[in-house]
Protein backbone atom coordinates (compact mmCIF):
# COMPACT_ATOMS: atom_id res chain seq x y z
CA UNK A 1 0.00 0.00 0.00
CA UNK A 2 2.82 2.41 0.86
CA UNK A 3 4.40 1.50 -2.49
CA UNK A 4 1.21 2.54 -4.22
CA UNK A 5 1.11 5.86 -2.40
CA UNK A 6 4.66 6.56 -3.58
CA UNK A 7 3.74 5.51 -7.12
CA UNK A 8 0.80 7.90 -7.11
CA UNK A 9 2.99 10.75 -5.87
CA UNK A 10 5.54 10.03 -8.61
CA UNK A 11 2.74 10.00 -11.21
CA UNK A 12 1.39 13.32 -9.95
CA UNK A 13 4.86 14.83 -10.00
CA UNK A 14 5.31 13.59 -13.59
CA UNK A 15 1.97 15.15 -14.57
CA UNK A 16 3.18 18.50 -13.23
CA UNK A 17 6.21 18.53 -15.56
CA UNK A 18 4.77 19.30 -19.07
CA UNK A 19 4.76 23.13 -18.85
CA UNK A 20 8.44 23.04 -17.92
CA UNK A 21 9.44 20.24 -20.29
CA UNK A 22 9.27 22.14 -23.56
CA UNK A 23 5.96 20.55 -24.62
CA UNK A 24 4.30 22.67 -27.29
CA UNK A 25 1.15 24.72 -26.71
CA UNK A 26 -1.03 22.40 -28.76
CA UNK A 27 -0.35 19.39 -26.52
CA UNK A 28 -0.57 21.51 -23.40
CA UNK A 29 -4.02 22.55 -24.58
CA UNK A 30 -5.00 18.91 -25.13
CA UNK A 31 -3.86 18.05 -21.61
CA UNK A 32 -5.70 21.06 -20.14
CA UNK A 33 -8.90 19.98 -21.86
CA UNK A 34 -8.29 16.46 -20.49
CA UNK A 35 -8.18 17.69 -16.89
CA UNK A 36 -11.30 19.81 -17.47
CA UNK A 37 -13.25 16.92 -18.98
CA UNK A 38 -12.01 14.61 -16.23
CA UNK A 39 -13.77 16.86 -13.69
CA UNK A 40 -17.00 16.82 -15.70
CA UNK A 41 -16.74 13.04 -16.17
CA UNK A 42 -16.15 12.65 -12.45
CA UNK A 43 -19.46 14.39 -11.67
CA UNK A 44 -21.16 12.18 -14.23
CA UNK A 45 -19.61 9.07 -12.71
CA UNK A 46 -20.83 10.04 -9.23
CA UNK A 47 -24.40 10.22 -10.53
CA UNK A 48 -24.32 7.40 -13.07
CA UNK A 49 -21.62 4.99 -11.94
CA UNK A 50 -21.85 5.42 -8.17
CA UNK A 51 -25.57 6.18 -7.72
CA UNK A 52 -27.01 4.45 -10.81
CA UNK A 53 -28.79 7.52 -12.25
CA UNK A 54 -28.05 7.71 -15.96
CA UNK A 55 -27.31 11.26 -17.11
CA UNK A 56 -26.92 11.94 -20.84
CA UNK A 57 -26.75 15.72 -20.64
CA UNK A 58 -23.51 16.42 -18.77
CA UNK A 59 -22.17 18.67 -21.56
CA UNK A 60 -25.24 20.89 -21.17
CA UNK A 61 -24.47 21.19 -17.44
CA UNK A 62 -20.91 22.15 -18.38
CA UNK A 63 -22.37 24.69 -20.78
CA UNK A 64 -24.63 26.17 -18.12
CA UNK A 65 -21.59 26.72 -15.88
CA UNK A 66 -19.49 28.12 -18.74
CA UNK A 67 -22.15 30.51 -20.03
CA UNK A 68 -23.21 31.72 -16.58
CA UNK A 69 -19.63 32.60 -15.64
CA UNK A 70 -18.80 33.95 -19.12
CA UNK A 71 -21.89 36.16 -19.36
CA UNK A 72 -21.44 37.57 -15.88
CA UNK A 73 -17.82 38.45 -16.63
CA UNK A 74 -18.35 39.85 -20.15
CA UNK A 75 -21.74 41.53 -19.86
CA UNK A 76 -21.79 42.58 -16.21
CA UNK A 77 -18.03 42.73 -15.61
CA UNK A 78 -18.21 40.57 -12.53
CA UNK A 79 -14.87 39.54 -11.08
CA UNK A 80 -13.78 35.98 -11.84
CA UNK A 81 -14.42 34.46 -8.41
CA UNK A 82 -17.89 35.99 -8.04
CA UNK A 83 -18.84 34.81 -11.54
CA UNK A 84 -17.53 31.30 -10.82
CA UNK A 85 -19.43 31.17 -7.51
CA UNK A 86 -22.64 32.29 -9.24
CA UNK A 87 -22.16 29.63 -11.94
CA UNK A 88 -21.76 26.94 -9.29
CA UNK A 89 -24.85 28.20 -7.44
CA UNK A 90 -26.87 27.96 -10.66
CA UNK A 91 -25.49 24.44 -11.15
CA UNK A 92 -26.62 23.42 -7.67
CA UNK A 93 -30.13 24.73 -8.44
CA UNK A 94 -30.21 22.76 -11.73
CA UNK A 95 -28.96 19.66 -9.85
CA UNK A 96 -31.76 19.99 -7.31
CA UNK A 97 -34.29 20.35 -10.16
CA UNK A 98 -32.92 17.19 -11.82
CA UNK A 99 -33.02 15.36 -8.49
CA UNK A 100 -36.65 16.33 -7.98
CA UNK A 101 -37.36 15.16 -11.52
CA UNK A 102 -35.77 11.79 -10.71
CA UNK A 103 -38.48 11.24 -8.09
CA UNK A 104 -41.12 11.28 -10.81
CA UNK A 105 -39.24 9.80 -13.77
CA UNK A 106 -37.00 6.77 -13.35
CA UNK A 107 -34.50 4.61 -15.23
CA UNK A 108 -34.38 4.91 -19.00
CA UNK A 109 -37.07 7.59 -19.07
CA UNK A 110 -34.92 9.76 -16.82
CA UNK A 111 -31.93 9.14 -19.09
CA UNK A 112 -33.91 10.29 -22.14
CA UNK A 113 -35.08 13.36 -20.25
CA UNK A 114 -31.49 14.32 -19.42
CA UNK A 115 -30.65 13.83 -23.12
CA UNK A 116 -33.17 16.56 -23.87
CA UNK A 117 -31.14 18.94 -21.68
CA UNK A 118 -28.59 19.19 -24.50
CA UNK A 119 -31.17 20.40 -26.97
CA UNK A 120 -32.86 22.77 -24.53
CA UNK A 121 -29.47 24.32 -23.76
CA UNK A 122 -28.57 24.66 -27.45
CA UNK A 123 -31.91 26.23 -28.37
CA UNK A 124 -31.78 28.75 -25.53
CA UNK A 125 -28.23 29.82 -26.42
CA UNK A 126 -29.06 30.13 -30.14
CA UNK A 127 -32.39 31.92 -29.67
CA UNK A 128 -31.17 34.39 -27.07
CA UNK A 129 -28.40 35.60 -29.37
CA UNK A 130 -28.68 39.18 -28.07
CA UNK A 131 -27.39 38.02 -24.71
CA UNK A 132 -25.44 34.86 -25.49
CA UNK A 133 -23.87 35.80 -28.82
CA UNK A 134 -25.88 33.02 -30.51
CA UNK A 135 -23.89 30.70 -32.79
CA UNK A 136 -20.89 33.04 -32.64
CA UNK A 137 -20.54 32.51 -28.91
CA UNK A 138 -18.87 34.81 -26.39
CA UNK A 139 -15.33 36.02 -26.94
CA UNK A 140 -12.63 37.77 -24.94
CA UNK A 141 -13.64 36.34 -21.62
CA UNK A 142 -10.93 37.17 -19.07
CA UNK A 143 -9.06 33.91 -18.45
CA UNK A 144 -6.06 32.75 -16.50
CA UNK A 145 -3.41 35.42 -16.13
CA UNK A 146 -1.03 34.52 -13.37
CA UNK A 147 0.80 37.63 -12.15
CA UNK A 148 4.06 35.78 -11.56
CA UNK A 149 4.29 33.97 -14.86
CA UNK A 150 4.40 35.26 -18.41
CA UNK A 151 3.53 32.94 -21.28
CA UNK A 152 0.52 31.74 -23.21
CA UNK A 153 -2.78 30.93 -21.51
CA UNK A 154 -2.38 27.16 -21.87
CA UNK A 155 0.99 27.20 -20.15
CA UNK A 156 -0.31 29.43 -17.36
CA UNK A 157 -3.49 27.43 -16.89
CA UNK A 158 -1.83 24.02 -16.79
CA UNK A 159 -0.87 23.75 -13.13
CA UNK A 160 -4.02 25.43 -11.72
CA UNK A 161 -6.14 23.07 -13.84
CA UNK A 162 -4.16 20.00 -12.80
CA UNK A 163 -4.38 21.04 -9.14
CA UNK A 164 -8.13 21.64 -9.38
CA UNK A 165 -8.59 18.24 -11.01
CA UNK A 166 -6.58 16.50 -8.27
CA UNK A 167 -8.58 18.37 -5.63
CA UNK A 168 -11.88 17.36 -7.28
CA UNK A 169 -10.79 13.71 -7.29
CA UNK A 170 -9.68 13.86 -3.65
CA UNK A 171 -13.05 15.34 -2.72
CA UNK A 172 -14.95 12.69 -4.71
CA UNK A 173 -12.87 9.93 -3.12
CA UNK A 174 -13.57 11.27 0.36
CA UNK A 175 -17.29 11.31 -0.42
CA UNK A 176 -17.19 7.84 -1.96
CA UNK A 177 -15.69 6.09 1.05
CA UNK A 178 -17.81 7.85 3.67
CA UNK A 179 -21.47 7.67 4.58
CA UNK A 180 -22.80 9.61 1.58
CA UNK A 181 -20.81 7.40 -0.80
CA UNK A 182 -22.11 4.26 0.88
CA UNK A 183 -25.66 5.57 0.61
CA UNK A 184 -25.17 6.39 -3.08
CA UNK A 185 -23.77 2.94 -3.79
CA UNK A 186 -26.58 1.30 -1.83
CA UNK A 187 -29.19 3.18 -3.89
CA UNK A 188 -27.47 1.92 -7.04
CA UNK A 189 -27.05 -1.69 -5.88
CA UNK A 190 -30.54 -2.11 -4.42
CA UNK A 191 -32.74 0.92 -3.88
CA UNK A 192 -35.49 -0.96 -2.09
CA UNK A 193 -33.09 -2.50 0.41
CA UNK A 194 -31.48 0.91 0.91
CA UNK A 195 -34.84 2.49 1.72
CA UNK A 196 -35.72 -0.32 4.12
CA UNK A 197 -32.42 0.16 5.92
CA UNK A 198 -33.03 3.85 6.53
CA UNK A 199 -31.67 5.52 3.39
CA UNK A 200 -33.89 8.32 2.06
CA UNK A 201 -33.24 7.46 -1.59
CA UNK A 202 -34.86 10.67 -2.81
CA UNK A 203 -32.46 12.85 -0.80
CA UNK A 204 -29.50 10.76 -1.96
CA UNK A 205 -30.50 11.10 -5.62
CA UNK A 206 -30.87 14.87 -5.24
CA UNK A 207 -27.36 14.97 -3.78
CA UNK A 208 -26.01 12.83 -6.61
CA UNK A 209 -27.51 15.16 -9.23
CA UNK A 210 -26.22 18.21 -7.38
CA UNK A 211 -22.71 16.71 -7.34
CA UNK A 212 -23.00 15.81 -11.04
CA UNK A 213 -24.15 19.29 -11.95
CA UNK A 214 -21.62 20.97 -9.63
CA UNK A 215 -18.62 19.14 -11.10
CA UNK A 216 -20.02 19.65 -14.62
CA UNK A 217 -20.44 23.40 -14.12
CA UNK A 218 -17.04 23.69 -12.44
CA UNK A 219 -15.54 22.07 -15.54
CA UNK A 220 -17.49 24.55 -17.69
CA UNK A 221 -16.14 27.52 -15.73
CA UNK A 222 -12.60 26.17 -16.05
CA UNK A 223 -13.13 25.71 -19.77
CA UNK A 224 -14.07 29.38 -20.15
CA UNK A 225 -11.08 30.49 -18.10
CA UNK A 226 -8.67 28.30 -20.03
CA UNK A 227 -9.89 29.27 -23.50
CA UNK A 228 -11.36 32.75 -23.05
CA UNK A 229 -14.10 31.72 -25.43
CA UNK A 230 -17.38 29.83 -25.34
CA UNK A 231 -19.80 28.74 -28.06
CA UNK A 232 -22.75 26.34 -28.20
CA UNK A 233 -20.60 23.99 -30.31
CA UNK A 234 -18.41 23.30 -27.26
CA UNK A 235 -21.28 21.67 -25.36
CA UNK A 236 -23.23 19.55 -27.79
CA UNK A 237 -24.95 16.19 -27.43
CA UNK A 238 -21.78 14.71 -28.93
CA UNK A 239 -19.76 16.05 -25.99
CA UNK A 240 -22.29 14.53 -23.58
CA UNK A 241 -21.81 11.15 -25.24
CA UNK A 242 -18.03 11.57 -25.11
CA UNK A 243 -18.38 12.18 -21.37
CA UNK A 244 -20.44 9.02 -20.99
CA UNK A 245 -17.73 7.17 -22.92
CA UNK A 246 -15.11 8.49 -20.52
CA UNK A 247 -16.99 7.07 -17.54
CA UNK A 248 -17.65 3.75 -19.25
CA UNK A 249 -14.07 3.33 -20.45
CA UNK A 250 -12.85 4.53 -17.06
CA UNK A 251 -15.14 2.07 -15.30
CA UNK A 252 -18.63 2.98 -14.09
CA UNK A 253 -18.38 3.75 -10.40
CA UNK A 254 -14.60 3.89 -10.40
CA UNK A 255 -13.24 7.24 -9.23
CA UNK A 256 -9.64 6.56 -10.25
CA UNK A 257 -10.65 5.11 -13.61
CA UNK A 258 -12.49 8.30 -14.57
CA UNK A 259 -9.33 10.32 -15.08
CA UNK A 260 -7.79 7.53 -17.16
CA UNK A 261 -11.00 7.32 -19.24
CA UNK A 262 -11.01 11.09 -19.73
CA UNK A 263 -7.36 11.02 -20.79
CA UNK A 264 -7.93 8.22 -23.26
CA UNK A 265 -11.04 9.72 -24.85
CA UNK A 266 -9.48 13.19 -25.13
CA UNK A 267 -5.98 12.26 -26.17
CA UNK A 268 -6.60 9.26 -28.47
CA UNK A 269 -8.39 11.21 -31.24
CA UNK A 270 -5.47 13.65 -31.26
CA UNK A 271 -3.02 10.75 -31.59
CA UNK A 272 -5.02 9.40 -34.54
CA UNK A 273 -5.42 12.77 -36.26
CA UNK A 274 -2.76 11.89 -38.81
CA UNK A 275 -5.13 9.26 -40.19
CA UNK A 276 -7.27 12.20 -41.36
CA UNK A 277 -10.82 11.13 -42.27
CA UNK A 278 -10.30 7.71 -40.69
CA UNK A 279 -9.26 9.06 -37.32
CA UNK A 280 -12.71 8.68 -35.72
CA UNK A 281 -12.97 5.10 -37.01
CA UNK A 282 -9.56 4.29 -35.52
CA UNK A 283 -10.66 5.90 -32.28
CA UNK A 284 -13.85 3.80 -32.19
CA UNK A 285 -11.87 0.60 -32.78
CA UNK A 286 -9.50 1.51 -29.94
CA UNK A 287 -12.41 2.14 -27.57
CA UNK A 288 -14.02 -1.18 -28.52
CA UNK A 289 -10.70 -2.98 -28.00
CA UNK A 290 -10.39 -1.60 -24.46
CA UNK A 291 -13.94 -2.68 -23.61
CA UNK A 292 -13.48 -6.14 -25.13
CA UNK A 293 -10.22 -6.72 -23.29
CA UNK A 294 -11.51 -5.40 -19.97
CA UNK A 295 -15.30 -5.00 -19.79
CA UNK A 296 -15.01 -3.21 -16.44
CA UNK A 297 -13.02 -0.52 -18.22
CA UNK A 298 -9.85 1.02 -16.90
CA UNK A 299 -11.40 1.24 -13.47
CA UNK A 300 -9.39 -1.87 -12.65
CA UNK A 301 -6.20 0.17 -12.99
CA UNK A 302 -7.68 3.25 -11.31
CA UNK A 303 -8.99 1.26 -8.35
CA UNK A 304 -5.66 -0.51 -7.99
CA UNK A 305 -3.85 2.83 -7.86
CA UNK A 306 -6.28 4.35 -5.36
CA UNK A 307 -6.67 1.18 -3.27
CA UNK A 308 -5.12 2.73 -0.13
CA UNK A 309 -8.00 5.22 -0.04
CA UNK A 310 -10.84 2.89 -1.06
CA UNK A 311 -12.83 0.62 1.31
CA UNK A 312 -10.61 -2.41 1.95
CA UNK A 313 -11.79 -5.62 0.32
CA UNK A 314 -10.33 -9.07 0.63
CA UNK A 315 -10.93 -12.12 -1.52
CA UNK A 316 -12.96 -15.02 -0.11
CA UNK A 317 -10.91 -17.83 1.36
CA UNK A 318 -13.52 -20.59 1.37
CA UNK A 319 -15.98 -19.98 -1.47
CA UNK A 320 -18.23 -22.83 -0.31
CA UNK A 321 -18.59 -20.79 2.78
CA UNK A 322 -20.03 -22.44 5.81
CA UNK A 323 -17.12 -24.45 7.19
CA UNK A 324 -16.20 -21.87 9.77
CA UNK A 325 -19.78 -21.59 10.95
CA UNK A 326 -20.18 -25.27 11.69
CA UNK A 327 -18.39 -25.21 15.02
CA UNK A 328 -21.09 -23.00 16.42
CA UNK A 329 -24.00 -25.25 15.65
CA UNK A 330 -23.96 -27.33 18.82
CA UNK A 331 -24.17 -24.29 21.07
CA UNK A 332 -26.85 -22.75 18.94
CA UNK A 333 -28.94 -25.88 19.00
CA UNK A 334 -29.02 -25.60 22.78
CA UNK A 335 -30.31 -22.07 22.50
CA UNK A 336 -32.85 -23.21 19.97
CA UNK A 337 -34.27 -25.71 22.38
CA UNK A 338 -35.75 -22.60 23.83
CA UNK A 339 -35.41 -21.45 27.38
CA UNK A 340 -36.65 -17.96 26.61
CA UNK A 341 -39.79 -16.86 28.32
CA UNK A 342 -42.76 -15.85 26.19
CA UNK A 343 -44.43 -12.57 27.17
CA UNK A 344 -47.79 -12.87 28.87
CA UNK A 345 -51.09 -11.86 27.27
CA UNK A 346 -50.91 -8.56 29.15
CA UNK A 347 -47.60 -7.45 27.61
CA UNK A 348 -48.09 -4.08 25.86
CA UNK A 349 -48.97 -4.14 22.17
CA UNK A 350 -46.03 -3.02 20.01
CA UNK A 351 -47.59 -3.34 16.56
CA UNK A 352 -51.30 -3.17 15.98
CA UNK A 353 -52.77 -3.95 12.55
CA UNK A 354 -56.43 -3.04 12.05
CA UNK A 355 -58.46 -3.66 8.90
CA UNK A 356 -55.40 -3.75 6.64
CA UNK A 357 -56.29 -4.31 2.97
CA UNK A 358 -54.24 -4.26 -0.18
CA UNK A 359 -55.00 -5.25 -3.73
CA UNK A 360 -52.85 -5.46 -6.83
CA UNK A 361 -55.14 -5.04 -9.83
CA UNK A 362 -57.79 -7.71 -9.40
CA UNK A 363 -55.81 -9.68 -6.77
CA UNK A 364 -56.64 -9.11 -3.12
CA UNK A 365 -53.32 -9.68 -1.35
CA UNK A 366 -54.77 -8.69 2.04
CA UNK A 367 -58.37 -8.21 3.11
CA UNK A 368 -59.31 -6.57 6.36
CA UNK A 369 -56.49 -8.16 8.35
CA UNK A 370 -56.24 -7.30 12.07
CA UNK A 371 -53.94 -8.62 14.78
CA UNK A 372 -51.50 -7.45 17.45
CA UNK A 373 -47.83 -8.12 18.01
CA UNK A 374 -46.95 -7.88 21.70
CA UNK A 375 -43.69 -6.56 23.05
CA UNK A 376 -41.09 -9.28 23.45
CA UNK A 377 -42.89 -12.01 21.56
CA UNK A 378 -41.94 -14.03 18.51
CA UNK A 379 -45.02 -14.03 16.33
CA UNK A 380 -45.19 -16.41 13.37
CA UNK A 381 -47.22 -15.59 10.27
CA UNK A 382 -47.93 -18.62 8.13
CA UNK A 383 -50.14 -19.49 5.18
CA UNK A 384 -50.09 -20.95 1.68
CA UNK A 385 -48.17 -19.30 -1.16
CA UNK A 386 -49.79 -16.04 -2.21
CA UNK A 387 -51.76 -15.63 1.02
CA UNK A 388 -50.40 -12.09 1.61
CA UNK A 389 -47.63 -12.70 4.18
CA UNK A 390 -44.91 -10.79 2.33
CA UNK A 391 -47.37 -8.03 1.49
CA UNK A 392 -48.05 -7.61 5.21
CA UNK A 393 -44.31 -7.29 5.95
CA UNK A 394 -43.93 -4.90 3.03
CA UNK A 395 -46.68 -2.68 4.41
CA UNK A 396 -45.18 -2.71 7.92
CA UNK A 397 -41.77 -1.76 6.51
CA UNK A 398 -43.05 0.99 4.20
CA UNK A 399 -42.33 -0.66 0.87
CA UNK A 400 -45.99 -1.13 -0.04
CA UNK A 401 -48.82 1.27 0.85
CA UNK A 402 -51.97 -0.25 2.31
CA UNK A 403 -55.21 0.64 0.52
CA UNK A 404 -57.08 0.73 3.80
CA UNK A 405 -56.52 0.11 7.48
CA UNK A 406 -54.05 1.14 10.16
CA UNK A 407 -50.71 -0.19 11.32
CA UNK A 408 -49.75 1.36 14.63
CA UNK A 409 -46.29 1.13 16.09
CA UNK A 410 -46.87 2.14 19.70
CA UNK A 411 -49.24 5.06 19.33
CA UNK A 412 -48.23 6.11 15.80
CA UNK A 413 -49.77 4.97 12.51
CA UNK A 414 -46.85 3.96 10.30
CA UNK A 415 -48.84 2.49 7.40
CA UNK A 416 -48.20 5.45 5.13
CA UNK A 417 -44.71 6.47 6.24
CA UNK A 418 -41.80 6.01 3.83
CA UNK A 419 -39.55 3.02 4.53
CA UNK A 420 -36.63 5.08 5.89
CA UNK A 421 -38.89 6.81 8.44
CA UNK A 422 -40.18 3.44 9.63
CA UNK A 423 -36.60 2.21 9.97
CA UNK A 424 -35.82 5.31 12.03
CA UNK A 425 -38.62 4.31 14.42
CA UNK A 426 -36.93 1.02 15.21
CA UNK A 427 -38.36 -1.40 12.66
CA UNK A 428 -35.92 -3.47 10.60
CA UNK A 429 -36.47 -6.29 8.16
CA UNK A 430 -34.85 -8.98 6.08
CA UNK A 431 -36.06 -10.00 2.64
CA UNK A 432 -37.38 -13.30 1.30
CA UNK A 433 -34.53 -13.28 -1.25
CA UNK A 434 -31.45 -11.90 0.47
CA UNK A 435 -30.88 -8.32 -0.65
CA UNK A 436 -27.41 -7.10 0.23
CA UNK A 437 -25.58 -4.27 -1.56
CA UNK A 438 -23.38 -6.61 -3.47
CA UNK A 439 -20.58 -4.32 -4.60
CA UNK A 440 -19.94 -3.23 -1.02
CA UNK A 441 -18.07 -5.04 1.72
CA UNK A 442 -19.90 -6.87 4.48
CA UNK A 443 -18.72 -4.21 6.92
CA UNK A 444 -20.04 -1.39 4.74
CA UNK A 445 -23.38 -3.19 4.40
CA UNK A 446 -23.82 -3.21 8.14
CA UNK A 447 -22.29 0.23 8.77
CA UNK A 448 -24.75 1.82 6.39
CA UNK A 449 -27.77 0.55 8.30
CA UNK A 450 -26.43 1.96 11.58
CA UNK A 451 -28.38 5.01 12.72
CA UNK A 452 -26.15 6.33 15.47
CA UNK A 453 -24.98 9.92 15.57
CA UNK A 454 -21.22 9.22 15.66
CA UNK A 455 -18.88 9.20 12.69
CA UNK A 456 -17.41 6.36 10.67
CA UNK A 457 -15.38 4.98 13.59
CA UNK A 458 -18.54 4.61 15.71
CA UNK A 459 -20.41 3.06 12.79
CA UNK A 460 -17.61 0.57 12.24
CA UNK A 461 -17.56 -0.39 15.92
CA UNK A 462 -21.32 -0.98 15.95
CA UNK A 463 -21.14 -2.95 12.69
CA UNK A 464 -18.31 -5.17 13.92
CA UNK A 465 -20.25 -5.86 17.12
CA UNK A 466 -23.33 -6.87 15.11
CA UNK A 467 -21.23 -9.13 12.85
CA UNK A 468 -19.51 -10.73 15.84
CA UNK A 469 -22.95 -11.28 17.36
CA UNK A 470 -23.82 -13.41 14.33
CA UNK A 471 -20.44 -15.18 14.51
CA UNK A 472 -19.29 -13.77 11.16
CA UNK A 473 -16.83 -11.06 12.16
CA UNK A 474 -14.27 -12.78 9.93
CA UNK A 475 -16.32 -11.81 6.86
CA UNK A 476 -16.11 -8.05 7.51
CA UNK A 477 -13.83 -7.18 4.56
CA UNK A 478 -15.40 -9.63 2.12
CA UNK A 479 -17.37 -8.28 -0.84
CA UNK A 480 -21.05 -9.10 -0.29
CA UNK A 481 -21.29 -10.59 -3.80
CA UNK A 482 -18.68 -13.22 -2.87
CA UNK A 483 -20.62 -14.74 0.03
CA UNK A 484 -22.43 -18.05 0.13
CA UNK A 485 -26.19 -17.88 0.63
CA UNK A 486 -26.00 -18.80 4.31
CA UNK A 487 -23.34 -16.20 4.97
CA UNK A 488 -25.40 -13.57 3.13
CA UNK A 489 -28.39 -14.39 5.31
CA UNK A 490 -26.35 -13.87 8.47
CA UNK A 491 -24.96 -10.58 7.14
CA UNK A 492 -28.51 -9.48 6.38
CA UNK A 493 -29.48 -10.34 9.95
CA UNK A 494 -26.49 -8.38 11.30
CA UNK A 495 -27.51 -5.44 9.11
CA UNK A 496 -31.10 -5.62 10.34
CA UNK A 497 -30.12 -5.83 14.01
CA UNK A 498 -27.20 -3.38 14.18
CA UNK A 499 -29.47 -0.75 15.80
CA UNK A 500 -31.07 -3.27 18.20
CA UNK A 501 -34.49 -2.70 16.60
CA UNK A 502 -37.74 -2.71 18.55
CA UNK A 503 -39.37 -4.84 15.89
CA UNK A 504 -37.68 -7.23 13.49
CA UNK A 505 -39.65 -8.39 10.44
CA UNK A 506 -38.33 -11.59 8.91
CA UNK A 507 -39.62 -12.83 5.55
CA UNK A 508 -38.83 -16.53 5.29
CA UNK A 509 -35.43 -16.33 6.97
CA UNK A 510 -34.87 -20.10 6.81
CA UNK A 511 -35.62 -20.42 3.08
CA UNK A 512 -32.60 -21.86 1.31
CA UNK A 513 -30.66 -22.53 4.52
CA UNK A 514 -29.23 -25.95 5.33
CA UNK A 515 -30.15 -27.72 8.56
CA UNK A 516 -27.27 -26.45 10.70
CA UNK A 517 -27.95 -22.87 9.81
CA UNK A 518 -31.67 -23.24 10.42
CA UNK A 519 -30.84 -24.18 13.98
CA UNK A 520 -28.46 -21.28 14.23
CA UNK A 521 -31.23 -19.00 13.05
CA UNK A 522 -33.55 -20.35 15.74
CA UNK A 523 -30.89 -19.58 18.34
CA UNK A 524 -30.36 -16.08 16.99
CA UNK A 525 -34.07 -15.29 17.19
CA UNK A 526 -34.24 -16.47 20.79
CA UNK A 527 -31.24 -14.37 21.66
CA UNK A 528 -32.67 -11.27 19.97
CA UNK A 529 -35.88 -11.67 21.88
CA UNK A 530 -33.94 -11.94 25.14
CA UNK A 531 -32.22 -8.68 24.22
CA UNK A 532 -35.59 -6.96 23.89
CA UNK A 533 -36.37 -7.23 20.17
CA UNK A 534 -39.86 -8.28 19.17
CA UNK A 535 -39.92 -10.59 16.16
CA UNK A 536 -42.53 -11.11 13.45
CA UNK A 537 -41.49 -14.04 11.29
CA UNK A 538 -43.05 -15.34 8.08
CA UNK A 539 -41.91 -18.90 7.59
CA UNK A 540 -42.86 -22.03 5.67
CA UNK A 541 -40.93 -24.49 7.85
CA UNK A 542 -43.81 -25.29 10.10
CA UNK A 543 -41.91 -27.25 12.70
CA UNK A 544 -39.52 -24.36 13.11
CA UNK A 545 -42.46 -21.98 13.51
CA UNK A 546 -44.14 -24.25 16.03
CA UNK A 547 -40.92 -24.61 18.05
CA UNK A 548 -39.93 -20.95 17.94
CA UNK A 549 -43.05 -18.85 18.04
CA UNK A 550 -45.11 -17.80 21.03
CA UNK A 551 -48.14 -17.19 18.86
CA UNK A 552 -49.06 -17.79 15.24
CA UNK A 553 -51.31 -15.91 12.81
CA UNK A 554 -52.55 -17.83 9.77
CA UNK A 555 -53.41 -16.10 6.50
CA UNK A 556 -55.22 -17.65 3.57
CA UNK A 557 -56.11 -15.82 0.35
CA UNK A 558 -55.38 -12.51 2.05
CA UNK A 559 -57.60 -13.13 5.06
CA UNK A 560 -56.73 -14.04 8.62
CA UNK A 561 -58.21 -17.45 9.29
CA UNK A 562 -56.70 -18.21 12.69
CA UNK A 563 -54.58 -16.81 15.50
CA UNK A 564 -53.32 -18.47 18.64
CA UNK A 565 -50.66 -20.54 20.39
CA UNK A 566 -48.81 -23.02 18.16
CA UNK A 567 -50.51 -26.03 19.79
CA UNK A 568 -53.95 -24.47 19.18
CA UNK A 569 -53.12 -23.60 15.58
CA UNK A 570 -51.92 -27.12 14.82
CA UNK A 571 -55.34 -28.46 15.77
CA UNK A 572 -57.42 -25.79 14.02
CA UNK A 573 -59.50 -27.51 11.33
CA UNK A 574 -59.45 -24.51 8.94
CA UNK A 575 -55.68 -24.22 9.21
CA UNK A 576 -55.17 -27.93 8.63
CA UNK A 577 -57.46 -27.81 5.62
CA UNK A 578 -56.01 -24.63 4.08
CA UNK A 579 -52.35 -25.11 4.85
CA UNK A 580 -50.96 -27.59 7.33
CA UNK A 581 -52.32 -30.62 5.50
CA UNK A 582 -50.33 -29.73 2.42
CA UNK A 583 -47.14 -29.02 4.43
CA UNK A 584 -46.70 -32.53 5.93
CA UNK A 585 -44.50 -33.89 3.15
CA UNK A 586 -42.37 -30.74 3.13
CA UNK A 587 -41.50 -30.95 6.79
CA UNK A 588 -40.83 -34.65 6.74
CA UNK A 589 -37.97 -33.83 4.37
CA UNK A 590 -36.61 -31.06 6.54
CA UNK A 591 -34.97 -33.45 8.97
CA UNK A 592 -32.71 -31.00 10.84
CA UNK A 593 -35.68 -28.84 11.69
CA UNK A 594 -37.44 -31.80 13.24
CA UNK A 595 -34.74 -31.87 15.88
CA UNK A 596 -35.57 -28.28 16.78
CA UNK A 597 -39.18 -29.21 17.27
CA UNK A 598 -38.44 -32.38 19.18
Ligand SMILES: Nc1ncnc2c1ncn2[C@@H]1O[C@H](COP(=O)(O)OP(=O)(O)OP(=O)(O)O)[C@@H](O)[C@H]1O
Nearest residue numbers: 360363364365383384385386387388389390391392
Ligand atom coordinates in the same frame (compact mmCIF):
# COMPACT_ATOMS: atom_id res chain seq x y z
N1 LIG B 1 -46.12 -6.03 -6.40
C1 LIG B 1 -47.11 -6.87 -6.72
N2 LIG B 1 -47.77 -6.73 -7.87
C2 LIG B 1 -48.79 -7.54 -8.21
N3 LIG B 1 -49.22 -8.56 -7.42
C3 LIG B 1 -48.60 -8.75 -6.26
C4 LIG B 1 -47.50 -7.92 -5.85
N4 LIG B 1 -47.08 -8.35 -4.63
C5 LIG B 1 -47.86 -9.39 -4.31
N5 LIG B 1 -48.78 -9.64 -5.28
C6 LIG B 1 -49.81 -10.67 -5.27
O1 LIG B 1 -50.43 -10.60 -4.02
C7 LIG B 1 -50.69 -11.90 -3.52
C8 LIG B 1 -50.02 -12.06 -2.17
O2 LIG B 1 -48.63 -12.10 -2.38
P1 LIG B 1 -47.58 -12.24 -1.21
O3 LIG B 1 -46.23 -12.22 -1.82
O4 LIG B 1 -47.89 -11.25 -0.16
O5 LIG B 1 -47.90 -13.69 -0.66
P2 LIG B 1 -47.06 -14.62 0.30
O6 LIG B 1 -48.04 -15.19 1.25
O7 LIG B 1 -45.91 -13.90 0.86
O8 LIG B 1 -46.56 -15.73 -0.70
P3 LIG B 1 -45.23 -16.65 -0.66
O9 LIG B 1 -45.38 -17.58 0.47
O10 LIG B 1 -45.23 -17.35 -1.98
O11 LIG B 1 -44.09 -15.69 -0.51
C9 LIG B 1 -50.18 -12.88 -4.57
O12 LIG B 1 -51.26 -13.27 -5.37
C10 LIG B 1 -49.20 -12.06 -5.35
O13 LIG B 1 -49.11 -12.51 -6.68
